Amino acid sequence: MPEVEWLAGSWLSPQPAPVRRLRMLRVFSMLVATGLLLACLTAYVLENYTVQPAFTEGSGGGHPRAEQPPYPGRAMDNIFWFLQVSDLHISRFIDPQRTPDFKKFCTETIDVIKPAIVFATGDLTDAKTKNRIGSVQHEVEWQTYQATLKQSRVLEKTKWIDIKGNHDAFNIPSLKSINNYYRKYSAHRQDGSFHYVHQTNFGNYSFICADATPSPGPKRPFNFFGFLNQNKMDELSKLASETVCSNQTIWLGHYTTSTIISASPGIQKVMSSAIAYLCGHLHTLGGLMPVLHSRNEQGTLELELADWMDNRKYRLLAFDHDLFSFVDLKFDKWPAVLITNPKSALYSSPRHEPLGKIKHSTHIRVLAFSPSQITSVLVSIDGIALGNAVHIEGPFFSIAWKAEDYSKGTHYIEVQVQDIAGRITVSGHSFAVEEIKLLPFDIMASFILLARHHIMARVLFILVFLANVIIIVAFRYRRKPQLKESSGVFTLTIFSFHVLCKTNIFYYPVLLFTCYVAVGPWFVGEVIDGQFGACFVFGIVVDGHFFEGSLSFIFGIFQLTLFNIPLMCYLCWCLLLRCRGACFRSHIKYTGWIRTVPMHIFIVVLFMWQVYSCYFLLITYGTAAFFLSPVRTWSVPLALVLVYKAWTLNNSSIRMFKAEMKNCTYS
Known part of the structure; x- marks a missing residue:
């Protein structure tokens, strides 16, 4: 393959210092941009979902009828x-x-x-x-x-x-x-x-x-x-x-x-x-x-x-x-x-x-329901019993209290209710008579x-997608690392990505399939019985209606992280072993059972997940959707072909990579 050999020559050629500095500047800029984006996302979450609004009764946001009668008393009114x-x-x-x-x-x-x-x-x-x-x-x-x-x-x-x-x-x-x-x-x-x-x-x-x-x-x-x-x-x-x-x-x-x-x-x-x-x-x-x-x-x-x-x-x-x-x-x-x-x-x-009515109230008020007659409603505050509430009418019970005795801070009220059948329920909560800062929720x-989960899912999908595409494209055009007699796992991993991305038969299918997940219809079928529609990651089109993407972005994240990216990594691993001179029958001696078996099991599990997704699509949206689904159904034979090629391909590029790894010790 002349194109691959020409690219190989360009990798091995020394790069001028200005070019190296420019590339380092680009990488640094990408890292800074990614860090700023993640920082903004983190700040947004912390600001909106960890701090409760600091409303207080006397802060100008109080209710206009907070101090107006009537106030909660003994009778079952209002x-x-x-x-x-x-x-x-x-x-x-x-x-x-x-x-x-x-x-x-x-x-x-x-x-x-x-x-x-x-x-x-x-x-x-x-x-x-x-x-x-x-x-x-x-x-x-x-x-x-x-x-x-x-x-x-x-x-x-x-x-x-x-x-x-x-x-x-x-x-x-x-x-x-x-x-x-x-x-x-x-x-x-x-x-x-x-x-x-x-x-x-x-x-x-x-x-x-x-x-x-x-x-x-x-x-x-x-x-x-x-x-x-x-x-x-x-x-x-x-x-x-x-x-x-x-x-x-x-x-x-x-x-x-x-x-x-x-x-x-x-x-x-x-x-x-x-x-x-x-x-x-x-x-x-x-x-x-x-x-x-x-x-x-x-x-x-x-x-x-x-x-x-x-x-x-x-x-x-x-x-x-x-x-x-x-x-x-x-x-x-x-x-x-x-x-x-x-x-x-x-x-x-x-x-x-009108929370101000609590401090003007004269009675604690309780609703208690049971098929059997209620026999007692015992009220206590901060562990001190106030006595039994009096039955007023229907399910309503009340007991006198002095709200001013609990004017400072928060206190805990507990009510123990028992019916004639002997069943007991204990209920309680913290309360405040005067204004306090609102208590935070979990x-x-x-x-x-x-949280706006559809927006967060969209942002996360875009980040995962861009990271995947950038990695594929970057390894295509960057110089590969120089292998030594004893190269580490990290260097060999980087080398394996270069092998994948600089071999056309793998580079173009992996890149195009990843891009298709983001732009192409995942399937075309009966989104509703009798009505054909198309599902994209950014939304669904059916019967002239468009529904903005929401759960589809989450499925898109799963598709990339549980299939596309693992498939790419698995192909890199297979190609690295091929460059070491292994074939499928002999590759275990290069990695050992402890490393090889878990790797294959992991990939098989993810592959079966993709197969199940195809079955789910068939059952849910019908035969047409099953056969017209590039992201689900078509991806299964694509993955099998790529894995087969990774273990059997023996063209000039693979032979060239084998020659470079000849004197490398796998550590």
């Missing part, structure tokens, strides 16, 4: 409570106990708690195929959901508001499609965002339900992120303006704000007038994060609720004199207890609620809930 349940995943294939438990929730739990409203925040049905890979709307699952609501007569007992989740939008070509069973079987039955006003004799309370599900709805997994285009954001802004006369406002949705791609000014800013945003979707991240609560920069609480599907969780919430309190509960665990005054300091929001929970 209070109402409601429930949230999320991620029901009614399924025809798995967990047969899920639906009976949900029916019991709609009967016994609702009968005991008697909430003013129940919000079901998405993923009402599972919408998966029997193998758990594909996605399809099963009408029987929706019929089961509706039958449960009707048989339990829960719609007659309370206001039931259900909103869509991503599973409820799987594989739906349009909102008018007959497969959009939400319109037929849900309690709300209307697509889109809406504003519900709960009216009481002490004021109105606004609940804005934000629908971020994509339309049309792609098959899984590419609707894990929600989308709010400019029209939907304008609609939400209009709904937000309708809440100015309400005592309090709460937003609800299925997706966390970190998994919503929203147009300007962003979903978190639009909901800034709300005290809290209630959502689900993340399912405690498989048990790794059982509590996902935080507060955004505008002071709005973001409270993700663990799923009903596996964890059987639900949430009890209350407004008591416009003070917001809540507790996450386990289904069928009684008594259920919620302390409404004094409220938790961690979940305080001076800009949204940094990991804040990062998961508040």
